[in-house]
Amino acid sequence: MLKMNNIKKVFRTEVVETHALRDFSLNVDEGEFVAVTGPSGSGKTTFLNIAGLLETFTGGEYFLDGVDVKGLNDNQRSKLRNEKIGFIFQSFNLIPDLNLFDNVDVPLRYRAMNAKERKERIENALETVGLANRMKHIPSQLSGGQQQRVAIARALAGSPRFLLADEPTGNLDSEMAESVMSLLEDINQKGTTIIMVTHDPKLALRTPRSIAVKDGLVSEVVRKEAVSEANENVAAFA
Amino acid sequence: MEIKPILSALSRNKTGALLIALQIALTMTIIVNSVFMIQHRQGQMDRESGINEADTFILSYMGFAEDYNEKTQLIEDLNFIRELPGVVDAVQTNSAPLTGGGWSMSLATETGPDADDVGTAIYFVDDHGVNAFGVNLIAGRNFTADEIIWRERTSTKWPGQGVITKALAADLFEDDWQSALGKTVYISETQPINIVGIIDKMQAPWNGWSGVERTLLVPSYTEFGGARIFIRTEPGERDRLMTEIEEQLVANYKGRLIRRVRSMEEVRTDSYRSHNGMNTILKTLIICLTVVTALGIVGLASFSVNRRKKQIGTRRALGARKLDILRYFMVENFLITTFGVVLGAVMTIGLNMVLVDMLDLPKIDWYYIPAGMAVLWFIGLMAVFGPAKKACQISPALATRSV
Ligand SMILES: Nc1ncnc2c1ncn2[C@@H]1O[C@H](COP(=O)(O)OP(=O)(O)OP(=O)(O)O)[C@@H](O)[C@H]1O
Ligand SMILES: [Mg+2]
Numbered sequence: 001m002l003k004m005n006n007i008k009k010v011f012r013t014e015v016v017e018t019h020a021l022r023d024f025s026l027n028v029d030e031g032e033f034v035a036v037t038g039p040s041g042s043g044k045t046t047f048l049n050i051a052g053l054l055e056t057f058t059g060g061e062y063f064l065d066g067v068d069v070k071g072l073n074d075n076q077r078s079k080l081r082n083e084k085i086g087f088i089f090q091s092f093n094l095i096p097d098l099n100l101f102d103n104v105d106v107p108l109r110y111r112a113m114n115a116k117e118r119k120e121r122i123e124n125a126l127e128t129v130g131l132a133n134r135m136k137h138i139p140s141q142l143s144g145g146q147q148q149r150v151a152i153a154r155a156l157a158g159s160p161r162f163l164l165a166d167e168p169t170g171n172l173d174s175e176m177a178e179s180v181m182s183l184l185e186d187i188n189q190k191g192t193t194i195i196m197v198t199h200d201p202k203l204a205l206r207t208p209r210s211i212a213v214k215d216g217l218v219s220e221v222v223r224k225e226a227v228s229e230a231n232e233n234v235a236a237f238a
Numbered sequence: 239m240e241i242k243p244i245l246s247a248l249s250r251n252k253t254g255a256l257l258i259a260l261q262i263a264l265t266m267t268i269i270v271n272s273v274f275m276i277q278h279r280q281g282q283m284d285r286e287s288g289i290n291e292a293d294t295f296i297l298s299y300m301g302f303a304e305d306y307n308e309k310t311q312l313i314e315d316l317n318f319i320r321e322l323p324g325v326v327d328a329v330q331t332n333s334a335p336l337t338g339g340g341w342s343m344s345l346a347t348e349t350g351p352d353a354d355d356v357g358t359a360i361y362f363v364d365d366h367g368v369n370a371f372g373v374n375l376i377a378g379r380n381f382t383a384d385e386i387i388w389r390e391r392t393s394t395k396w397p398g399q400g401v402i403t404k405a406l407a408a409d410l411f412e413d414d415w416q417s418a419l420g421k422t423v424y425i426s427e428t429q430p431i432n433i434v435g436i437i438d439k440m441q442a443p444w445n446g447w448s449g450v451e452r453t454l455l456v457p458s459y460t461e462f463g464g465a466r467i468f469i470r471t472e473p474g475e476r477d478r479l480m481t482e483i484e485e486q487l488v489a490n491y492k493g494r495l496i497r498r499v500r501s502m503e504e505v506r507t508d509s510y511r512s513h514n515g516m517n518t519i520l521k522t523l524i525i526c527l528t529v530v531t532a533l534g535i536v537g538l539a540s541f542s543v544n545r546r547k548k549q550i551g552t553r554r555a556l557g558a559r560k561l562d563i564l565r566y567f568m569v570e571n572f573l574i575t576t577f578g579v580v581l582g583a584v585m586t587i588g589l590n591m592v593l594v595d596m597l598d599l600p601k602i603d604w605y606y607i608p609a610g611m612a613v614l615w616f617i618g619l620m621a622v623f624g625p626a627k628k629a630c631q632i633s634p635a636l637a638t639r640s641v
Binding site for chain 1: 240242243246247250251548549552553554555556557558559560561562633634635637638639640
């Protein structure tokens with residue numbers, strides 16, 4: 001599904017060169033839920049941005065669903081993002097001037113889809129995250145956890161194969177973080193591949209696989225034996 | 239299209255958009271009315287006076303000496319000037335088109351104080367008037383030498399013949415100018431004037447008067463203490479003769495003061511000087527307003543792009559192409575501008591109504607409104623293009639990087 005070989009990413013400014021990723025390699029299979037951990041500045045977000053086609057890379061190769069990403073132009077990348085990838089951001093990134101319905105509608109509008117189908121999808125997505133009764137509210141009228149659930153609804157509405165989440169619980173208290181996490185687990189259960197960057201070791205333990213990034217490299221891959229076992233571990237932690 | 243969400247986003251950030259829309263409306267109001275006024279003035283300036291302006295000039299003098307004999311001096315002067323090589327003809331007149339000062343009276347087709355009358359300008363000329371002014375006699379005849387009377391300053395007696403313009407004839411005889419020939423009209427309520435000729439065109443002296451095309455020539459010399467002589471030369475001889483004739487007249491008789499020698503071209507320039515000046519001011523105003531409004535749109539659009547960088551990055555991350563971002567800002571601006579020009583259309587008509595009242599301006603032609611709207615739409619789209627182009631360049635990676 002996602003295949004990265006020796007990805008390099010160098011940020012060049014006038015004064016410094018930052019090697020954000022150095023020989024970053026990773027395979028993620030269809031249906032996996034992978035947690036990504038690592039210290040600040042280790043390259044987690046950079047990896048996610050490249051995986052989500054938000055950024056180009058300096059070297060190496062990346063296949064998304066068998067497609068060599070390197071050869072794509074800006075419009076093709078936009079189209080792939082729109083159709084295959086759902087994004088969840090640490091600070092939610094909802095559009096403050098639009099109500100929940102219109103927020104979830106944003107990615108659908110960039111697809112040739114008729115109004116009826118969009119409406120159905122939006123309502124289903126908001127239903128899934130439990131906010132169907134708030135469609136006319138604007139983001140500032142919601143709590144952080146609710147806002148993140150709207151963002152998840154927005155990511156889900158286009159039925160992506162892939163969900164990329166950069167610290168989705170980073171701005172939430174533990175209770176809200178829990179509700180978001182279990183929502184993601186449900187989504188994964190239904191077949192969506194998820195890659196989630198997190199600073200929270202408890203959450204990282206809950207996923208079947210977690211990788212640790214350090215200095216732009218995958219330093220450690222933890223593959224738990226079975227999901228149920230991992231869940232027990234979490235139970236033990238809690 | 240994405241008009242609905244753009245509108246709802248706009249409705250939550252009204253102030254800036256409303257101010258720009260208002261500015262667009264005001265700009266349109268002022269620009270369209272200014273253009274209309276410029277065109278109107280230009281139209282007035284483009285009107286022909288009906289006389290030869292290229293080879294003519296007016297000279298006026300006053301007699302002051304004890305021995306100044308008005309009648310003999312005038313005849314002597316006219317004979318002298320008409321004989322000069324290069325002179326086509328000369329005539330004594332009280333005034334001329336474009337000069338701004340003259341004589342007007344009312345004419346009626348019936349006698350009595352209750353008769354419907356028509357105001358007209360009057361030029362006192364002799365049988366050389368038609369030729370000297372270079373006007374076109376299209377019906378009837380010119381005056382004959384024996385018809386010319388002498389008129390003192392206090393006289394109220396009018397000669398019995400007149401030559402009128404086609405426009406005056408049409409106004410007097412219900413649009414049938416040809417029927418005017420040979421008819422009698424009345425001046426000073428009771429004095430008859432027989433219309434012996436009709437000329438194509440000769441303007442009254444006042445260019446702002448609504449009856450500017452109504453003119454009556456009467457066969458009369460005036461004894462008003464001096465003379466104003468209108469002289470027509472061969473092409474190219476005017477400037478030479480202007481100085482020569484002035485010098486010669488002084489040499490011929492010293493008991494008078496030559497007051498003014500002006501070519502008709504100068505007279506025309508002076509006549510429309512304020513028109514020209516006003517048009518220059520209006521043109522400058524139009525340019526300034528256009529620039530200020532365009533800058534205002536650029537400013538608002540740049541501000542709103544900067545304020546929404548994160549949102550633009552997010553939209554890009556969610557699948558918006560560069561073109562979608564460009565379109566978003568173009569459409570948003572189009573909506574603001576549309577609101578502005580619709581409001582502007584109403585305000586334009588409003589201001590025109592005020593101007594019609596205050597400045598005696600005609601009603602604005604309808605097509606100025608859509609034309610003005612189109613121009614401001616265009617200015618709006620041009621102005622927003624730069625900031626929108628910048629918005630396109632915002633990287634989708636901005637969505638994950640905190641700004
Ligand atoms: N646009 C950029 N220009 C220059 N350097 C950058 C840019 N983006 C990231 N970097 C650098 O790349 C390195 C990796 O950054 P990245 O954001 O991927 O780290 P991270 O693991 O996500 O950190 P955190 O946990 O704090 O979010 C850092 O040293 C960062 O300063
Ligand atoms: Mg990060």
